[in-house]
Amino acid sequence: xxVIDCQKVSKGFRRTNALESISFQLTDQKITGVxxxxxxxxxxxxxxxxxxxxxxSGEVNVFGKNPYNNLMVSANSILVDDQMTFxxxxxxxxxxxxxxxxxxxxxxxxxxxxxxxxxxxxKQQHSKLSKGAxxxxxxxxxxxxxxxxxxxxxxxxxxxxxxRTDFYRALxxxxxxHPRSILISSHHLAxxxxxxxxxxxxxxxxxxxxxxxxxxxxxxxxxxxxxADVERWTAGEKVFHSKIIDxxxxxxxxxxxxxxxxxxxxxxxxxxxxxxxxxxxxxxxxKGGIDDVFK
Amino acid sequence: MIINTDSTKPIYVQIAEWxxxxxxxxxxxxxEKVYSQYQLAELFNINPATAAKGxxxxxxxxxxxxxxxxxxxxAPEAKMMILEKxxxxxxxxxxxxxxxEAKRLSVTKAELIxxxxxxxxxI
Numbered sequence: 567x568x569v570i571d572c573q574k575v576s577k578g579f580r581r582t583n584a585l586e587s588i589s590f591q592l593t594d595q596k597i598t599g600v601x602x603x604x605x606x607x608x609x610x611x612x613x614x615x616x617x618x619x620x621x622x623s624g625e626v627n628v629f630g631k632n633p634y635n636n637l638m639v640s641a642n643s644i645l646v647d648d649q650m651t652f653x654x655x656x657x658x659x660x661x662x663x664x665x666x667x668x669x670x671x672x673x674x675x676x677x678x679x680x681x682x683x684x685x686x687x688x689k690q691q692h693s694k695l696s697k698g699a700x701x702x703x704x705x706x707x708x709x710x711x712x713x714x715x716x717x718x719x720x721x722x723x724x725x726x727x728x729x730r731t732d733f734y735r736a737l738x739x740x741x742x743x744h745p746r747s748i749l750i751s752s753h754h755l756a757x758x759x760x761x762x763x764x765x766x767x768x769x770x771x772x773x774x775x776x777x778x779x780x781x782x783x784x785x786x787x788x789x790x791x792x793x794a795d796v797e798r799w800t801a802g803e804k805v806f807h808s809k810i811i812d813x814x815x816x817x818x819x820x821x822x823x824x825x826x827x828x829x830x831x832x833x834x835x836x837x838x839x840x841x842x843x844x845x846x847x848x849x850x851x852x853k854g855g856i857d858d859v860f861k
Numbered sequence: 862m863i864i865n866t867d868s869t870k871p872i873y874v875q876i877a878e879w880x881x882x883x884x885x886x887x888x889x890x891x892x893e894k895v896y897s898q899y900q901l902a903e904l905f906n907i908n909p910a911t912a913a914k915g916x917x918x919x920x921x922x923x924x925x926x927x928x929x930x931x932x933x934x935x936a937p938e939a940k941m942m943i944l945e946k947x948x949x950x951x952x953x954x955x956x957x958x959x960x961x962e963a964k965r966l967s968v969t970k971a972e973l974i975x976x977x978x979x980x981x982x983x984i
Contacts, residue, residue: 597908735906742899742909760872763910779911780871831957833965 567594568627569715569747570615575624576771577610584610586771587624592749597741597761599779600751601845602768608751609647611768612719615749616645628715641669646708647719648701652692658703659688662710669711677710680736684729697724705733709740717749722757734761755842765841769849779841786844787826788837790817799829806847809857819847872907876915881924881943884935891937895925922946 570592577585585607592598602608613619614626617633617640626632633639652661662681666672681688684702686695695703701724708716722730738761741748752758755765765782767775775782786806789796796816807819819839820826830836839847865875880896883889896904901912916933919925924942925933936942963973 596910738902738906738908742902760905760907760911763908779908780873780914783871831961833961 568592569594569629571625571627571630573625575611575614575626576622577607577614577619578622583771585614585621588768588771588773589624590766590773590776592747592766595745595747596763597748597750598764598766599755599758599762600749600766600768601753601755602751603849604753606768606849607771608768609719612645612647612717612749612751615715616640616643616717618645642713643715643717644669644708644711644713645717645719646704646721648697648704648723650704650707654691654693657689657691658686658695661692662707665707665711669713671712673710673712676740677706680706680709684732698726698729701725702729702733709736712744712746715747715749717751719751720753721750722752722754730757734758737761755845756840759841765845767845767848774848775845782844783839783841784822786819786839786847787822788817788819788839789826789829790815790835790837791829791833792816795829795832795834799826799832799834807850872911873914873918876901876905876907876912877918880915880919881947884924884939885943887940889935891935891939893935894931895933895935897932 568591570590572588572590575585575588576583588607588611600608600612610619614621615628615633617628617636620634626634628636628639629642631639633643656664658681662674662677665677666674684706686699686703686706690699692700692703701721705718705721705725708718708721722733725733734757737748749766750758750761759779762779764778765775766773767782775785777785789800790811791799793810793814793816796818800818800820803820803823805818805820809817811817826834826836870878880889883895889895895916898909898913898916901907901915902909905912916925920927920933922942923936924939926936927933959973968976
């Protein structure tokens with residue numbers, strides 16, 4: 567069953583288009599990484615899926631329903647981000663106690679164990695928390711809802727290194743025992759790569775890649791060698807990035823294909839890229855890069 | 862073993878190779894049950910689907926076999942098969958790399974063979 571089905575979804579803010587035309591389907595119970603540069607449209611997409619903002623055109627279905635203003639969708643999904651607000655008339659402890667009224671699968675035991683582990687102050691108000699503590703509380707809340715669709719938008723912003731590691735571990739352990747559909751957006755793919763099954767790569771408001779993490783990793787490779795040779799080896803290929811080194815050698819990132827194996831035998835230096843490098847090069851705007859600024 | 866996400870090898874390949882090494886070291890023997898995808902996920906802090914992929918390639922290579930509802934087991938002769946596979950595939954690939962590097966450095970065939978001889982003596 568498709569948990570999410572988006573067809574040509576767009577969203578604009580005044581003059582700019584945050585989402586151009588997004589189409590993808592998300593099948594059940596996978597952890598998917600929503601990856602993209604700053605301003606790619608990750609947050610906008612997640613907000614639309616959570617029903618917090620209305621899309622302009624196209625069709626969005628979450629659990630088969632348009633999520634905007636839909637009670638069924640909002641009871642079964644949650645978006646965890648740094649803009650989550652909770653009433654200040656309640657303490658953190660009271661917030662956790664009132665949660666089961668909204669989320670029928672709420673796990674109170676998990677919530678209180680995580681709460682104690684991360685040493686949060688139960689009498690504190692949400693708005694008075696430090697950035698890191700707030701992110702930690704939001705994460706605890708999000709995990710404990712056990713929502714069928716759980717979305718995290720840059721969940722680790724503000725968390726220190728140790729808390730991040732613990733958070734990802736907690737997420738994975740809870741997912742293993744209670745599989746559900748999880749979306750995590752991040753611009754640090756390397757940090758979450760091991761957790762993911764699929765990657766949804768967004769660029770300029772469009773989906774550029776949506777595939778398993780291993781396919782993404784194999785999508786592109788770097789080829790290096792003398793300029794003329796590299797140009798011959800990669801002729802007709804889509805070049806994502808190219809850079810001249812020392813004025814004589816060319817370094818290009820191209821779509822992976824079997825013919826490159828022949829180039830390797832001819833002496834090409836072929837380098838496999840990490841998933842985060844592939845995502846970075848595939849979404850790079852300009853050929854050349856930062857070095858050209860300093861010319 | 863710690864999974865290396867920066868490695869040129871996909872995580873599921875690293876998992877498959879780790880299991881193969883365990884079988885070579887006889888920490889898993891014939892017809893013994895190996896870890897489930899969930900145990901592997903927990904052990905290596907990875908997505909269970911990735912762990913399952915690692916198990917699947919070993920099933921495809923007939924190093925593991927599935928018992929419905931019970932899990933994955935080490936096939937008889939699995940160790941032999943792994944050693945055989947590594948000789949034919951891994952070693953061939955490594956030799957290709959060595960020959961390529963030798964070519965780049967203008968090392969002749971005779972010199973290369975001499976290097977291998979020297980190496981053998983040292984080991």
